[in-house]
Amino acid sequence: MEKTAIDDVGIETNPMDVHSIRRPISQALGFTDFAMNYFELEAGESFSGGFHTHHDQEEVFYVQDGTATFDTEEGEVTVEEGEVIRFAPGEFQHGYNDGDDPVVGFAFGAPDARHDWDQIESMIYCRNCEEEVGHGLELTDEGGFRMDCTDCGNTFTIGG
Structure with missing residues (x-):
């Protein structure tokens, strides 16, 4: 058995500075079968x-x-206090705080406590393709993201 208070879990943020508070609960407690992260979004x-x-x-x-x-992929969806939303593997999404009041929430992932970086695909603008297309990503030694266009192979780094 493992137990902790959420506030006792250290803060780890995204290399792109998209949030100020993310607490990796699964990492702190040594989860093996699913991921759990706590967020406070301004x-x-x-x-x-x-x-x-x-x-x-x-x-x-x-x-x-x-x-x-x-x-x-189907448009914008609002998730209110006390509600849950699920995305199957392969479904694209981007969740954020579009309002003025803080959002407190949890992100869960399964199977495994960590995803494989080579299994993430981000839709971003490619300067070579001149359109928004899928990009694979990997974490660099400097803590940034290396982005690789799945259409033309163009590579660039964000953060780190």
């Missing part, structure tokens, strides 16, 4: 760096306080 902050999918994990978000907005 106005304009997001759970992740942008519109993306995990090909190896489903993701579930629970909004404890406030209202989160998710961009999905």
Whole structure:
């Protein structure tokens, strides 16, 4: 058995500085079969760096306080306090705080406590393709993201 208070878990943020408070609960307690992260999002902050999918994990978000907005392939979805939203592996999404009041919520992923970086695909603008297309990503030694266009192979780094 392992137990901790959420406030006792250290803060780890995204290399792209898209949120100020993310507490990796699964890492702190040594989870092996699913991921759990706690977030506090101020106005304009997001759970992740942008519109993306995990090909190896489903993701579930629970909004404890406030209202989160998710961009999905089917349009914008509002998730209110006490509501849950699920994304299957391969479904693109981007969740963020579109309002003025803080959002407190949790992100869960399964299977496994960590996703494989090579199983994440982000939809971002490619200067070579001149359109928004899928990009694979990997974490660099400097703590940034290396982005690789899945159409033309163009590579660039964000953060770190």
